Amino acid sequence: xxWEREQMAERAAQELEDGTYVNLGxxxxxxxxxxxGDKDITLQSENGMLGMGPxxxxxxxxxxxxxxxxxxxxELPRTAYFDSATSFAMIRGGKIACAILGxxxxxxxxxxxxWMIPGxxxxxxxxxxxxxAGVQKVVVVMDHQNKKGESKLLKECTLPLTGTxxxxxxxxxxxxxxxxxxxxKIVETAPGVTEEQIREATEATIVN
Amino acid sequence: MQKIYDDADAAxxxxxxxxxxxxxxxxxxxxxxxxxxxxxxxxKVGGLTFASNNAGVDDFxxxxxxxxxxxxxxxxxxxxxNAEFMRQFIEGELEVEFNPQGTLxxxxxxxxxxIAGFYTKTGVGTQIAEGKETKEFDGxxxxxxxxxxxxxxxxxxxxxxETGNLVFRKTARNFNVxxxxxxxxxxxxxxxIVPTGSLDPDQIHLPGVFVHRLIQGEHEKRIEKTTTRKKxxx
Numbered sequence: 001x002x003w004e005r006e007q008m009a010e011r012a013a014q015e016l017e018d019g020t021y022v023n024l025g026x027x028x029x030x031x032x033x034x035x036x037g038d039k040d041i042t043l044q045s046e047n048g049m050l051g052m053g054p055x056x057x058x059x060x061x062x063x064x065x066x067x068x069x070x071x072x073x074x075e076l077p078r079t080a081y082f083d084s085a086t087s088f089a090m091i092r093g094g095k096i097a098c099a100i101l102g103x104x105x106x107x108x109x110x111x112x113x114x115w116m117i118p119g120x121x122x123x124x125x126x127x128x129x130x131x132x133a134g135v136q137k138v139v140v141v142m143d144h145q146n147k148k149g150e151s152k153l154l155k156e157c158t159l160p161l162t163g164t165x166x167x168x169x170x171x172x173x174x175x176x177x178x179x180x181x182x183x184x185k186i187v188e189t190a191p192g193v194t195e196e197q198i199r200e201a202t203e204a205t206i207v208n
Numbered sequence: 209m210q211k212i213y214d215d216a217d218a219a220x221x222x223x224x225x226x227x228x229x230x231x232x233x234x235x236x237x238x239x240x241x242x243x244x245x246x247x248x249x250x251x252k253v254g255g256l257t258f259a260s261n262n263a264g265v266d267d268f269x270x271x272x273x274x275x276x277x278x279x280x281x282x283x284x285x286x287x288x289x290n291a292e293f294m295r296q297f298i299e300g301e302l303e304v305e306f307n308p309q310g311t312l313x314x315x316x317x318x319x320x321x322x323i324a325g326f327y328t329k330t331g332v333g334t335q336i337a338e339g340k341e342t343k344e345f346d347g348x349x350x351x352x353x354x355x356x357x358x359x360x361x362x363x364x365x366x367x368x369x370e371t372g373n374l375v376f377r378k379t380a381r382n383f384n385v386x387x388x389x390x391x392x393x394x395x396x397x398x399x400x401i402v403p404t405g406s407l408d409p410d411q412i413h414l415p416g417v418f419v420h421r422l423i424q425g426e427h428e429k430r431i432e433k434t435t436t437r438k439k440x441x442x
Contacts, residue, residue, distance in 0.1 A: 046309060047235040048382045058436040063238065063429035064366075064380040070236040070289075071435040081378055083385035083413075084235070084261070085317040088310025092330060122297060122304075123288030129336065130310030133329040164333030 002173040003190045008141050010035040011188075012100050012171050015139050020097035021050065021090075023131055026069045028141045029100040042078060044096055046127040048087050051079035068127065091127065092134035099135040101128060103142045103167075105157045108204035110167040110179040112140065113159035125162060132163035144172035144201050151203035153177070153184060174198050183207040211372050211422045212401060216247035219395050219421045223360055224248065227255040227280070231316055231358035231391055232270065233384030236262055236289070237432045239376070240269045243397045243425045244362040249276055257281040259316065259356050259390075261309060261383050263293045268430055274302070283356075285309035289432065308336060311353050313386050319355030320389025320418070327352055361391020364427070365414070368396060370404045372419030373412045381413060388418045395421040 003011065005028050013035035016022055023044045024032050033043060033052075043052040045067040052067055053074035061072040090096060105113040112132055115125035132138050145151055153170065169187075170177045175198050176188035183205030186195050199206050213219035230248075234240030245264075248256075249272050256279050263282055264271035273279050274292050281303040287293050296302035307315065308330045318326055327350035331337045341352040363384045366377035374396065376384060388394045401424045 045379070047238070048379050055435045055437045057439050061431060061434055061436065062378065063431045064378040066236060066238045066379055066432070068235075070238070070432040072431060072433070073435070075378070081376075081381055083376075083381050084309070084313035084383045085386045088313050092310055092328065119298075122294070124284060124286040124306050125308055125336075126286040127309040129308035129334065130330045133332070134310075161334045163331075 001190065001192045004173070006031060007190075008171055008173060011176065012139060012141050013037070015100070015137070015169065016041050016098060021095060023091070023096050023099045023135065025099065025101040025128070027102045029102060030069065032100055044087075044090070045073075046087050046091065046131070048082050048084060049079060051076045053079070088127070088130050091130050094134055094136060096131075096135045098137045098139060099131040100139045100141060101131065103140045103152070105152050105154055105159055106140055106142070106167050106170055107154050107157045108179070108183040110165040111157045112138070112162045112167050113157040114162050116160050118160065128162050132166035137168050138166050139169045139171065140167050141171045144174045144198075151201060153202045153204040155204055174201060180207060209371060211416075211420065212370060213421055213423050216243040216397065216423055216425065217250065219423045220244065220247050220251065223393055223395070224251050224253040226253055227257075228253075228359040229257045229259065231356065231361045231387040232258055232260040233363040233382065233387040234260065234262070234269065235379070235382035237265065237269055237430050239364050239380030239382050239384055240264070241362040241364040241397050242269065242427060243423065244395060245269060245272065249273055249278065252278070254278045255280045257283065259283040259312065259358060259387070261285050261312060263287045263290050265289050265432065266292050281305065283307055283312065285312050306336070313383060315353055315356045316383070316386035316390040319357040320386065320391070323355050325352050325354045356390050358387075358391045359393070361387050361394040363388045363394060363396045365396055365398045367400050367402055367407065368398045368419070368422055369402055369407050369416070372396065372416030372422055373407055374398070374414040374416070374419060375407060375411065376413050385414050388414055393420050394418055397423050397425055399427055400424060
């Protein structure tokens with residue numbers, strides 16, 4: 001059985017190393033926070049916060065306290081606030097160990113496209129270009145194929161890029177793949193999914 | 209040193225003109241200068257370019273100036289929450305210059321700090337870097353980005369003293385600091401102006417030297433996405 005959204009998030013949480021500062025993107029990456037467990041992880045929100053806490057209890061929402069997805073959140077004892085220029089100093093400056101992001105397309109050389117579909121969807125890149133350029137490790141969480149059954153792991157991206165050669169690891173509903181010399185390498189399969197099935201579902205070159 | 213004005217209209221008097229570049233603080237609807245934006249709408253000034261991370265929602269923030277067709281161009285990183293924005297952009301009525309969020313913040317900070325430009329790895333190899341100078345440093349490629357100097361900065365803070373020293377609250381600080389820095393004139397709205405001497409000088413987030421005009425007012429502080437959790441049963 002391929003992984004569901006929650007299982008992909010749970011698997012992605014294994015990528016986080018104890019004692020690090022981490023940025024989680026919008027969508028499935030946000031769910032990763034639910035599976036951190038006992039690890040000492042500090043979540044960065046690029047609108048100006050380290051030490052992001054859970055959603056507030058009903059009636060305790062604070063309009064001055066939101067995450068980068070514009071959702072109301074809470075602070076923790078370790079929380080620090082700062083302005084946007086300082087926020088991206090820590091991102092660009094390599095102080096954030098890992099970013100977990102969604103994607104529309106990933107290429108076998110680690111190129112990432114996740115910010116626009118020309119003529120259709122023009123929302124903007126937000127902080128994604130800075131994150132992939134600056135953080136130490138970029139993990140992408142995405143469906144392996146689109147709704148038409150076409151691979152989203154490509155030889156070359158067709159959409160405007162967010163960054164070139166920036167992705168380290170891809171977690172899809174079918175398994176885990178690393179970007180290595182010459183293509184993608186399967187490092188794990190979802191339960192009941194075979195390497196052969198992943199190869200068939202993937203346009204990008206799979207290397208052994 | 210008289211920086212305090214009666215209201216937003218008075219504080220903007222003589223500062224607004226058509227086709228000017230305005231830097232605005234805020235992230236989403238959090239920490240936006242809502243009173244000054246409303247006053248700009250009342251002024252009917254047009255052809256505006258906004259350097260602002262977002263474009264508000266349809267009926268709040270910069271969204272009200274899009275609805276009234278006072279905006280010619282947005283310099284932003286993320287604009288996904290505004291249907292009227294999307295319509296004007298798709299139909300070619302509104303010009304948009306997408307900036308990576310960190311690049312936009314640093315462009316404002318640099319412009320206000322006397323830095324004409326800076327090299328960043330952000331956006332190298334993407335359409336953001338097209339037509340821009342690149343340079344190798346230590347074996348890696350960087351792209352040159354220019355500092356932004358705005359004709360006017362509009363900013364929201366939590367508290368100010370009478371000399372314009374500012375304190376922000378939680379994540380409402382965001383772009384307000386770099387936006388304030390890059391304005392030739394900076395107008396700030398706060399929830400409370402307190403007597404000079406009552407703020408701890410060690411806890412000032414933005415010194416008053418960056419602040420030229422100041423108003424106090426009532427803020428709606430609208431929440432864009434309310435997310436909550438249930439209290440666990442005892």
